[in-house]
Amino acid sequence: MTARPSDWDPRHYLRFSDERSRPFVDLLARVPGTPRTVLDLGVGPGHLVAAIHARWPDAVVTGVDSSPAMVEQARAEHGDEAEFVLGDLADYAPDAAPDLVVSNAALQWVPGHLDVLARWRDLLGRGPGARTLAVQVPANQDAPSHAILNELAATEPYARWTQGTARVHVHRAEEYLEVLAQPGWTVDAWETTYLHVLQGPDAVFTWISATGARPVLAALPDDVRPAFVEEYKARLRAAYPERAYGTVLPFRRTFVVATRD
Template sequence: MHTWDPDRYLTFADERGRPFVELVARIGAGEPRTVVDLGCGAGNLTRLLVDRWPGARVVGVDSSAEMVERAAGVGGVTAELGDIREWARRGRAEGGQGRPDEEADVLVTNAALQWVPGHLDLLPSLVGRVADGGWFAMQVPGNFEEPSHTIRRDLAAEPDYAEHTAGVAAPDAHDAATYLTVLQDLGWQVDAWETTYLHVLEGQDPVFTWVSGTGARPTMQALPPELRPRFEAEFRARLREAYRADAQGRVVLPFRRVFVVAHRP
């Protein structure tokens, strides 16, 4: 099992936070009673939900104990340790029938579902926990064919590393049209779109710093200590070649994001 480092994750907090802000801006809820953030991470973005709906009970759920500990210190947020799959199924009557006992008026999941294999099949259960008239909003990365991911996959598959990295957790997601179709078929009103951000990063090996806090972290943690430094050095070198710095030391990281905001009539 890999663990998450809140400090490393928050290195580029502004860039990681912008999609969340733009996602939440499209939610039309007025005065929700319960707002849930699935995959809340360190809670720094969940705090924005408290500011948006100060009268609501705001709950942050994350499977990382390190992240939940950090989120628990965020004012106005009730932080819970939990798995997204378990949360989706929790509170239903025996046999999986009926509506859950506790419903969310607003359910947000930002940059989390890509870590849940088969999450497309989980969507009916997730949105089933949203109250009538409620809102569901999700955002996932859509950049898995960019060098930041393909380099990691190719390097991890090399003979020196493959036996350690085989089957390790890796993110994946679908395009906006796929999510739109699934939710429309469930009777929801759906707004779906995609955006490619051009993040201008600075510092030493900034793309490595970015990916080592998210998509590459499980792969790197799967390696034994004697192999990890060599893997990291080669990973850094290949990323530097793929994302070359300009004369001022700036690196541009294109990052495609997929957004969905849906309303239950």
């Protein structure tokens, strides 16, 4: 299917799938125990459900995403691995608390998501048994890729269309720790910078146009977008020069795993 301009494009997102998947695998590696029920908030096209089953083969997985295109793709290609639900991450409420709530590179799109994490902490804190909340969010909002995007989008003739477009909301690891490190909980929080070596022309643009730059690109009219794209590509090439072995994209991410004792 062809995604609406305002929706996510699953096929575009799955470019550089190996690089995008690695933080999720690293996050799952820090989750203790053997959860029987897993809720994946921001499941995307569903391709990472396989990583959950690789770690816990018998886990029953429910994936939630706010993108109709992502949910449709997930159901079509991974419907036998999990149940996929269209829902808003900010207020989704399951029938019963799962053993594990996991969210990979999704909550940065939810304004005020510290409150969302506190709500999930409280939900998982009820009833018997150990439960875990595991989250990973990009922490590269100050990187050249985003700085160039914001600077260019704020200039004319683009600013008239890009004002008010969605921006990521990311907090320091210490803030996530502060929200989740309540009595009765053990919290592991850390940051990692990956050095992704990307292949192909304008590789950084290909990466970010599927994620962080998507709201700006979608906001621009069809007759204006090409000029913006060409200027953005040129500035990205200067900031991230292509080398003989590929283009290096440093990408910092924040992780937090909170387990009720």
